[in-house]
Amino acid sequence: MKHTDFNKDFATLLPAEVPTHSNTYVPALDLYLVDGTKQQAIDALLAPGRRRAFFMNAHCCNIRRQDPQYARAVADADMLLPDGIGVELAARMTGLRLTENLNGTDLVPDLMAEAARRGKSVYLFGGRPGVADAAAAALIRKTPHLRIAGTRDGYDGASDTEAVIADINESGADIVLVALGVPLQEMWLHQNAHRLNARVTLAVGALLDFLAGVVVRAPKILRKIKMEWTWRLAQEPRRLAKRYIAGNPTFLAHAGAKAARRIPVSNMVRRGLDVGIAATALVLLMPVFALTALAIKADSRGPVFYRQRRVGQAGKSFSMLKFRSMGADAEAQLASIAGASDREGVCFKSCNDPRVTRVGRFIRRFSIDELPQILNVLRGEMAIVGPRPALPREVALYPERALGRLAVKPGITGVWQVSGRAKIGFDQMVEMDLSYAASRTLLLDLALICMTFRAVVSSDGAY
Template sequence: MTVRGDVPFVPLPGRAPERFDREPPRHGRRRLSKPAWYQPVALAADALGTGVPAYAAFRLAGETLALWSAGVVAVAWLCVRASRGRYTWRDLGERGHDPVLRDWLILVGLLVLARAATGVEPPRQVALAGLVACLPVTLICRGLTHRHLRARRRAGLAVRRVLVIGEADGLDALAQHLARRTDHEFVMVGACSVGDGAPGAVAPVVARLDASVPQRPSDDSLPVLAAARRLDVDLVFVVSGPSMAGERLRRLSWAVHEYGRPLVVVPGVTEVAQRRVSVSSVAGLTMLHVAPPVRRGAAPLLKAVTDRVGAAVLLVLLAPVFVAVAIAVRLDSPGTVLHRQLRVGQGGRPFRMAKFRTMVADAEQLRHELSRTNEHDGLMFKMRGDPRITRVGRVLRRSSLDELPQLFNVLRGHMSLVGPRPPLPDEVAEYNEVELRRLSVKPGLTGLWQVSGRSNLSWDETVALDLRYVDNWFPSVDFGILCRTLRAVVEGNGAY
């Protein structure tokens, strides 16, 4: 722990310690600034990613107004994205929800209306081919800026210094939640504890507030504002609780806003996507509405159709790969080409999952002998140097080609293209009530677990990722995971 003046600075787990080892900047704009190139790069990528393919498509089709048409398409795409707030300084580089597909559908609708109004009728297939290219270009540009911004935040740049107010338990829960991830912009540099409880050493306690409602507003505002000035904070968090709510919270917000800092109320709801949350005001009360997960309607039906059609198309396209892998498995070691294993699907229903065999024929019997060498901290069995894996099996696992036969399970309705990892029956037998919620949806060929590190993740991280998917599923989520799957397969992180 280092000390700056009369305020101790404690490094926050999961954050770079060096950001606490230097004098905090006195100008928030410099500390909060993102690189100036984010906005022009995003605009240029969207304009070129739409205009160039559209121009090429129109030229190949022999259109005389190819350049003019491509310009209209590019401008329309920029207008759609700008009207949806995609180029705001607050949004640039953030991982947040960005429904690119929805924006693209709006673009298509606008161009259809423009076609009807002007009478210009380019070939539909040509126009659609030119428009499709903007989707991957936009996603790649957003992904690159996000990775750059995340690296800057790990180095202590582009962050916001936060003073947190709340009871000891709430402070600890918030600090631990923020410390588990480094892709957000908040650094907890101080806490004002309400009551006599002692929060953990995740941030210095710079002031204490009485648990009872104070008689004078200044009893809260004076110590809070004094701490905010000393720590040079950018905003104030209030963890809601019995001691900090209602009129007391309202009066504190007046003082913080007069000081010129935003105030954020943390309600304690975690892992809920922004699209499921809405706020309303009724009879002077502010209410937070949390919508239930999507389980019925057009979206799940679309997912089911996409799964079946996508699996069928991939099976046809990848038929030569299936043949080559089957021959390699057969020649490498004795045993069957496919390994069928009992797994647990949606609602606890068992099914036989197919994979290309990557282990020796008696791998299931040997697992019991190797149980003491399990390198995973949870219910899954994982071992980096597993002696049961064959030579071809290591290549298949590294490239994820062993998972391809699961397309047959997707086609039969046992699995989905995207979903949680399909568990073994003995794993499910040890599940608690929280972990059983993973079975609320169909398991997937790929999912958040596969694109976030796979076997390198702890059991708690695996469960958290699966539950995040189960609770916040939406078609655009599947689209994003499928796009990230290709990179995860190429990098091979956690594949063993």
């Protein structure tokens, strides 16, 4: 497999760089998947060199377990793109949260638009007679400057492999989309991609049918809640019943069993504890959430919640939620007050920060501003107990030793949080977090959770 497992190598990063995407190993699937935004995946596909990319969904994973030839084709691919809610759930079984669902129906049209901007051409191979031509016409309507190098159907047009290869090479195509269905398309590329002159080859399944209008996509609301498979099942129940009704539970059962074998029991218990505490707290604290939201809106203009990019376990960034405690233009004012920090080191903290609102001072004093991070815990991005989640600009300035803080998930509370918070200097905070990462136990986590209540009531170091 031609991938880099960033999760294992994060400590070797240069302090001046925090990565925004990676190829991540998903233990529940025993696969490396592209973990990044759609634009990052497109840039990677069009980077110099040759790329053979497949989309991996629950159906693909089921076939991979049963078909050794298809499994070999998958193992030899350059990029595997996560497609669908099943793969996302399998990743979450081991505490991973993939950045984005990179399904071909959404990604390829944007890839074509970028290809057109770069002057690259595309060849469409697959589908019933006439489908590739209709799909090409649809792409040109959406992206008028896209160059279609050629088309060929996946029936009689695919019967002579030598003729297909010759036609693609003579067309001068830079990108080839192969839509022969899983697993035939992947195995065709596994056997023949090295004979194609095109730099980028993708197995795209039913994409040409969608583009041509032969198959209608699900309404946006179903796509948004990641239930598009139910629409497909309703369209073709006889053909797709086995794939979805039997296949989806089978996929999740196998992924769950594999995840359970790979996760230490203590980690499973810790995650269960996190989810249990976070879910219970979310229900019990709903009145506090409502009152805080009303107070923030009454006190100052701006949104109730504040989202900020933070760096989590293994250097993976995520959007952390807090109640807004500062004015809406707080980030813009930071440069003007950077010299007023009360704390030594890379983390800015000021007792008299002029950006903090009246309500903000109150909710900071009692750590109410941190409560929305319960949602980050439920999403698997944070834990109840762990190091303070760092800002990307802080991690960019970390000495090498401080990168060890990223070995575990950041937490709502932790050693630093119950030991004085803002009174603790950066170097001392790092040592506390490294010690916790090296020796954490469930008993220690429970003790820190209990100590958090005392820290909140005393408000020691909270500002």
